[in-house]
Amino acid sequence: MNLHEYQSKSRFAGYGIPVPQGKVATTPDEAYAIAQELGGTVVIKSQVLVGGRGKAGGVKLAKSADEARARAEEILGMSIKGHIVHKVLVDPASSIAHEIYLGITNDRAAAQPVLMASSEGGVEIEEVNRTNPKAIIREHIDPLMGLFSYQIVKVALGIDLPRDQWRAFSKIVQGLYQCFVENDAALAEINPLVITADGKLIALDGKMSIDDSALARHPDLAAMRDTESEPEAETQAREAGISYVKLNGQIGCMVNGAGLAMTTMDMTKLYGEEYGIGPANFLDIGGGAKAEQVSAALRIILSDPNVKAVLFNIFGGITRGDEVARGIIEAYDEVKPSVPMIIRLQGTNAEEGRAILDSADIPNLRTAATLTEAAQKAVEAAKGAM
Amino acid sequence: MNLHEYQSKSRFAGYGIPVPQGKVATTPDEAYAIAQELGGTVVIKSQVLVGGRGKAGGVKLAKSADEARARAEEILGMSIKGHIVHKVLVDPASSIAHEIYLGITNDRAAAQPVLMASSEGGVEIEEVNRTNPKAIIREHIDPLMGLFSYQIVKVALGIDLPRDQWRAFSKIVQGLYQCFVENDAALAEINPLVITADGKLIALDGKMSIDDSALARHPDLAAMRDTESEPEAETQAREAGISYVKLNGQIGCMVNGAGLAMTTMDMTKLYGEEYGIGPANFLDIGGGAKAEQVSAALRIILSDPNVKAVLFNIFGGITRGDEVARGIIEAYDEVKPSVPMIIRLQGTNAEEGRAILDSADIPNLRTAATLTEAAQKAVEAAKGAM
């Protein structure tokens, strides 16, 4: 789960990291009041969970409170890569002498957190990694030992940080690591960390991503989720305990298991790509397939107007095919979908399950024995409906 | 540094460990008021940093508030093994079904904390160790990993704890370990941890000892030191940065280095024991021997009326003997001690130092070349003054 810039910076501040003393506004008038209070030039920053805000016109300077209101007016309600701006952060503008990148993330391959820094701050670290990988200094952190101060010295040396900044930098890095650990972050990033014209270090922008598996033990963080900005279907799916990601294709997929769900998506694309057809979503209903889960999943899939066909792919392992079939019929009765549905059941009691579905005589429902057959039938059905 | 029972239990409570809801009283009237508020039978417990309070009459039951006032009256001001009672803890009395010992300390040999528990609670663990060592279950804790819940299960099994108490016990042990770590304790002990007649676990008595080396980073704990109860000389020594322990002999010792200070004590006993003469104190003035340190140490030593002679034993390593000699003369001029002083200087510039001392012509001051000679002269001097 990603946090907004203002949420991340507020966390950082709790760990002694200097951040601008800005506030969040949801209306132009609030932006005016904050700018008034701060005095001087402010920067109005759209709070959306997507990169490239600046290029999209979502970050603007304002030299007065009136100007702040005008800029906030422009930015609030904007759509940036499909994300609507509901909040802006009004920060005092800083005079920037130098920009640094500083971040901590989990390095899967090393199974350790890694501290990353670069003297090329202000651009995305992936961009620096492509253009000038040597500019990125990496220091692994032993998860049992924590971060040692000598490692921070190594990083400061590596990015040629002026020596008069080392002490302040060290405190910021220690704070960031503590913040990373205590909040079960998957990413804690300050980009840019700036040296101001008067020689102070300040975290101008911040980004945190929280390990989804750890949200259960951080209710305060879980409560920060911005459900206003995310597609409603994703909120519903999360509440129903279903793993769902909306995509741009026409075939709604309902699968048990994440790997098989990706595979099912891939198959619709494999057979549909030449007709411009592909998966409408990733959806893993998890183990078992009770009617209420199937109903909820079906409703979520159908909430996407692009969906022209639904493909069920259930490999009954623990779950028995006949039970799954009954669950699907119940869900069908409840949701009454009008789009064609292709159902592929495999595994335990799959034949019985297919027989049950066939005898239910649902007009827009067809069964398939293999994944290949199911994907091909789904593509056919979607083509017919386009 | 040891904490009082009430201080320890209040810390424990901060880690979710159930403790009786008592309060501290410094006057009989306060004890009355607390007993009144608590209602029912209370226990009045003297707060002194020494064991065996119960046997000494420092812990008494009171069935009413009036009785509580009377018992507090008796206990406040008592001397228990030389410690004057300034405070009593008034706790509600518990009905005890079973007493358990639970403690965490640092195991030097293993270089790890060790969790100890015994079903024989309520007696000192050293006593159990002597009489029934098998009754003590020990579980080492990896300082990098922390305490695992399965270790608590092992301990619960080991002390035959009723299974319906395991969950509550586990929380208490986890809390105690967290308390031990976060407060840099050298000992965190609940003795007894009782199972009450109605089946609840509660920490009836508590003891914490804080690692002296860690006090600097725990100002809140350092502030809990009970200077009222400790000998004034020890308070003065600590403030002067001198390591001092009062003993019962006649020869005041001033030495540089802890090992040599103990050795010097031992030598006064070796040569004085047959005359009933021994060390009056342990005192390590640390590295260097500036006049102000020497003066402060001399005053502290002489504040003990038993002191009949003072023995200086300084091995000048880094410190030069001539400087030490000058420091001693300055201190002498300031303090003007009347007891005989034996000064043994060795190491760098020791001869020059002795010459300076000799030429200062201080009537009650004699020099010695070896530790043996110095100890013998000090014993002679003390004998003469007895």
Add this chain to the structure above:
Amino acid sequence: MAILLNEKSKIIVQGITGREGSFHTRKMIEYGTNVVGGVTPGKGGEWFDGKPIFDTVEKAVEATGANVSLIAVPAPFAPDAIFEAVNAGIDLIVCLTEFIPVQEMMRAYRHVKNSSSRLIGPNCPGLLAPGIANVGIMPGYIAKPGNVGVVSKSGTLTYEVVFALTEAGMGQTTCVGIGGDPIIGSSFVDILQLFEDDPQTEKVAILGEIGGRAEIDAAEFIKANMTKPVAAFIAGASAPEGTRMGHAGAIVEGGQGTAAEKIAALREAGVRVADNPEQIPQLLK
């Protein structure tokens, strides 16, 4: 001979009386797996379907000589269960548990790596050695003894491929689900090495997915060290960048970990890569 398990393996289940643990233990016993007991703190001395329950892994090992432990406890207890199994000297630990926080798992991982224990998982379906033992949640009937080794990050996708192999008359030596989390105890490379060394395994199927670089490492290992034919399928070719696809580890980040780069690396290593997992049996014929 299977890898990791054999007829003498003695298996305990940590969390045997829990919802997941009890269900799968019964299935494992039905399959003929040598389950010698289970662990549930507080229930030591009781019995589960004729198998003794112990309070700690240590007690279970003492009493039964168990050398394999299946962990089927909820996420908040799973890291501790892994530490306990390691400290009790269990040789093979299989952790089913999903949703273990990554930072917890990094600590557990380091502890495992500093020990002589091997960990499979977490967030995995476990191991199935057809005809020998079933340690995990894979439906036993989908497999049959044979000479194909299967290793996968996924659950039902594995069943899909194993079932397809079985239907095609190609049995398996061992089916290993290594798990879909970012931090897992055993990698593709670890298992490929075992298959390469196992005399009964003649062919290998590897089922990967987007995210991380485990499949790239596998490709490098295969190129340098493997003599046996390998077929592969990589799930997630149609997944967008920057979004997690169910598994905590299945995410393309900063252009890294795409299906395309993994497929290219595997092909470069001489692996036959399927577009469709149902092709795997043909590719291994």
Add this chain to the structure above:
Amino acid sequence: MAILLNEKSKIIVQGITGREGSFHTRKMIEYGTNVVGGVTPGKGGEWFDGKPIFDTVEKAVEATGANVSLIAVPAPFAPDAIFEAVNAGIDLIVCLTEFIPVQEMMRAYRHVKNSSSRLIGPNCPGLLAPGIANVGIMPGYIAKPGNVGVVSKSGTLTYEVVFALTEAGMGQTTCVGIGGDPIIGSSFVDILQLFEDDPQTEKVAILGEIGGRAEIDAAEFIKANMTKPVAAFIAGASAPEGTRMGHAGAIVEGGQGTAAEKIAALREAGVRVADNPEQIPQLLK
């Protein structure tokens, strides 16, 4: 040949520009010790009395080939300095620092034990190999080359005995102060083993004190493994129970760690135990 140090030892000082570090570094250099540089974060590139200063131990090792590090930094920074030296691959780490919290030191201790580094101290006077190198704070003039190995928990008591040996014409191979803290990197046993193995060391003096059981372990080791004569002194026979005598480790607790029990154990092991440290030279004659 001394133990732990030789003519090729290259020594750095962590905290070389600090109050303690700079003072003792000068003394060490005066003694002829091969100090090749020092470490003070933030002062890399500067010089201290002709020796280069580095920002990290790693940089110092790269540039100088240092294999010994003396740590002379205040307590809050000392554990980190130990970790840094270990992680930079320093063979011998000597930590002078007093007042390191015990729990911090337990963590550092475990890290050292999991590494190939050896730690002497903390809270110790360091090592003096007469005529070869002085790594610590012992006054060099008290010692001279010879065949006695000295190992001690104490500072000035060590000087006392070393000086008495030197005055009696008995030089030393190496004088080792292992430190007076409860948790120390090298025990009496560790150093006794080195003296036993060192061909030049013919006799050994051991200076213990109350608290802990390191001297009991030493007695057991001596009885089982040592062929060379050993003399000992144990400080604190006159100390009361339950009170710390200066050194954090010098405390008799629960009747354990008394001078009497240590003396008895050493005598039982054939060690000549002195009542008075000035007797040590005679006992080794």
